[in-house]
Structure formats: C-alpha cells, structure tokens
Amino acid sequence: MTQISSGESKSGKQTESTQKTPDRGVDEKSKLEMKMAKIKHKIAVISGKGGVGKSTVTVNLAMAFATHGYVNSVGILDADITGPCVPKILGIKGQKLQTGTQGISPAVGPLGIRVVSMDFLLPNDETPVIWRGPLKMKAIQQFLSDITWGDLDFLFIDLPPGTGDEPLSIMQLLPDMDGVVIVTIPSEVSQIVVKKAVTFARRMNVPVIGIIENMSGFVCPKCGEKVDIFSAGGGEKIAEDLNIPFLGKIPIDPDICKDSDKGSPFIIEHPKSQASKVFMKFVGKVEEFLEKKAKLEKALTANVKEKEVKK
Numbered sequence: 036m037t038q039i040s041s042g043e044s045k046s047g048k049q050t051e052s053t054q055k056t057p058d059r060g061v062d063e064k065s066k067l068e069m070k071m072a073k074i075k076h077k078i079a080v081i082s083g084k085g086g087v088g089k090s091t092v093t094v095n096l097a098m099a100f101a102t103h104g105y106v107n108s109v110g111i112l113d114a115d116i117t118g119p120c121v122p123k124i125l126g127i128k129g130q131k132l133q134t135g136t137q138g139i140s141p142a143v144g145p146l147g148i149r150v151v152s153m154d155f156l157l158p159n160d161e162t163p164v165i166w167r168g169p170l171k172m173k174a175i176q177q178f179l180s181d182i183t184w185g186d187l188d189f190l191f192i193d194l195p196p197g198t199g200d201e202p203l204s205i206m207q208l209l210p211d212m213d214g215v216v217i218v219t220i221p222s223e224v225s226q227i228v229v230k231k232a233v234t235f236a237r238r239m240n241v242p243v244i245g246i247i248e249n250m251s252g253f254v255c256p257k258c259g260e261k262v263d264i265f266s267a268g269g270g271e272k273i274a275e276d277l278n279i280p281f282l283g284k285i286p287i288d289p290d291i292c293k294d295s296d297k298g299s300p301f302i303i304e305h306p307k308s309q310a311s312k313v314f315m316k317f318v319g320k321v322e323e324f325l326e327k328k329a330k331l332e333k334a335l336t337a338n339v340k341e342k343e344v345k346k
C-alpha cells in the first residue's frame with residue numbers, strides 16, 4: 036500500500052516520495068467501496084474559474100445541511116490538495132486527523148462536521164504540496180478509503196477550479212456520486228468556463244444538480260443601492276442555455292469574507308442575512324433533486340426487472 040507522505044525530505048525539500056509498506060492483500064477498490072457505502076450522498080462542488088467561492092459554498096452548504104436536521108451526519112472532503120482552505124473557514128485549522136482503534140478519523144468541526152484536508156497533514160502554512168497528478172489521485176483515494184468516515188448522510192467535496200487532476204480523480208473514484216454543484220460569478224468571462232465544467236460533468240456521467248451564482252450583486256449598506264460588481268444574471272442565463280437547474284444567487288456580503296477569515300462559519304454567525312437565507316434554500320433544492328433522482332432510479336430498476344421477467 037502507498038501511504039500519503041506529506042512531510043519533507045531530510046534535505047528539507049517537499050518530496051513526491053511515497054512510502055511502500057507490505058501489501059496486506061486488501062483490495063484498495065473494495066476498501067474504498069466499503070467505506071463509501073456508509074455515506075448516503077456524495078456531492079462535489081466545482082467551477083470553471085478559480086476564486087468564485089467554491090470553498091465558501093461547500094462549507095456553508097454543509098453547515099446549512101447540518102443545521103437542517105443533519106447534525107453529526109455531514110462530512111467535507113477538502114480535495115484541493117495544493118490549496119486546502121476548508122479547515123481555515125471552519126475554524127479548525129491546526130487540528131490533526133486522529134488515529135485510534137477504529138483507524139484514522141476525520142477532524143471534527145462545528146455541528147459535528149467531519150473534515151479531511153491536506154491541511155491537517157502539512158507541518159506549517161509555508162509548506163507547499165508539489166505533487167504531480169498520480170500522487171494527488173493517490174492522496175484523494177486514501178482520503179476516501181483509509182479514513183474512517185463512519186455513517187454519514189452527506190459528504191461534500193470541495194475541489195480546486197477547472198477540470199484537472201483532482202476533479203477527475205473524484206469522478207473516477209466515486210462513480211456513484213449524486214452530482215455536482217457548479218459555482219460561478221455572473222460575469223461573461225466566468226460563463227464561458229462554466230460550459231467546460233458542465234461538459235466535463237456530462238462526459239463523466241455525473242448529474243449536474245445545478246448552478247449557483249455567487250457574488251451576485253452588492254447592496255450598499257449606507258444608501259441601499261444595489262451594485263452589480265461582477266455584472267448580473269450570468270449564472271441564471273447559462274443555466275437556462277444549458278438546460279440545467281438554477282439554484283440561486285448569493286450576494287456579495289463582506290461578512291462572508293470576514294467570517295471565513297476568522298474561522299466562524301457565516302451561516303451560523305449571520306443566520307438572518309440574505310445570503311444565509313439563500314444557503315438554507317439550497318438545502319431544499321438539493322433534497323428535491325435527490326428525491327427525483329431516487330424515484331427515477333427506482334422506476335428504471337423496476338423497468339429492467341419487468342423486462343427480465345418477460346424474457
């Protein structure tokens with residue numbers, strides 16, 4: 036088995052080295068399947084462009100689910116190997132993954148959210164992870180199969196921008212994923228790359244749950260005027276063009292940035308804000324999507340069985 040090596044070499048340089056231990060005969064694939072079978076729903080958050088708010092959306096969406104009846108039943112996999120920031124946003128930076136009789140356990144954040152991130156394995160903030168694709172995939176695989184996630188209703192996966200190694204690894208390792216949520220900002224530049232993210236999900240046969248338009252307008256707290264800093268309506272338009280559900284618009288709110296920086300989840304700190312209300316509405320929309328998907332799958336299975344009986 037190859038173990039994640041996040042440390043530095045004796046020379047002090049980050050290495051791509053992996054440590055080989057004797058193969059204990061455990062089939063990696065079935066180990067992953069066994070662990071993942073305990074998690075009912077897996078949802079990844081992706082985008083075409085960087086910095087559009089994926090990590091912010093992942094954390095607040097997970098928190099919204101946790102406050103909406105799924106307390107102690109939500110996990111986040113921070114699959115941004117080179118730029119992990121979920122622990123910072125959740126205020127659990129500095130925690131470590133725990134090793135116990137059950138194996139390696141995730142760190143635990145507010146409302147019992149279980150979190151696994153490369154950040155927990157790095158010695159300090161200055162240490163970069165300089166890994167090529169296969170090693171990143173191996174790390175993600177181990178995050179999924181070697182960590183004792185336990186029984187969860189939801190696992191949200193935060194990914195780096197684009198359609199590179201990490202999103203590809205997740206899609207390949209979790210073929211039964213429920214779907215992806217695509218985050219964009221309203222600008223035209225962002226819309227162009229959203230199309231790539233949609234095409235990517237479709238090629239990987241992963242349903243698109245919907246598009247979220249983040250940083251959608253700013254209401255001046257002094258005069259109340261709404262200013263469309265990154266233009267307006269781009270996410271909604273692209274959802275319509277590509278025939279994808281539009282999940283909603285999150286406005287620019289300086290408290291989102293401040294709360295993330297101080298590590299207190301925004302929707303807990305500012306539950307009455309417009310943005311928090313939108314996050315809470317996403318819960319119902321995702322649940323609706325999952326119900327429809329389950330019905331469709333049930334109907335398809337019944338159809339297949341019926342055909343088999345007729346043969």
Ligand SMILES: Nc1ncnc2c1ncn2[C@@H]1O[C@H](COP(=O)(O)OP(=O)(O)OP(=O)(O)O)[C@@H](O)[C@H]1O
Nearest residue numbers: 085086087088089090091250286287288291292295
């Ligand atoms: N609606 C919003 N209002 C105000 N600030 C926001 C909003 N959404 C995100 N931010 C801020 O924008 C910055 C980028 O957000 P975030 O890190 O979530 O983006 P990302 O898409 O995950 O970035 P990357 O592509 O680097 O992973 C952060 O400082 C975050 O706090």
Ligand SMILES: [Mg+2]
Nearest residue numbers: 089090115194
């Ligand atoms: Mg991010």
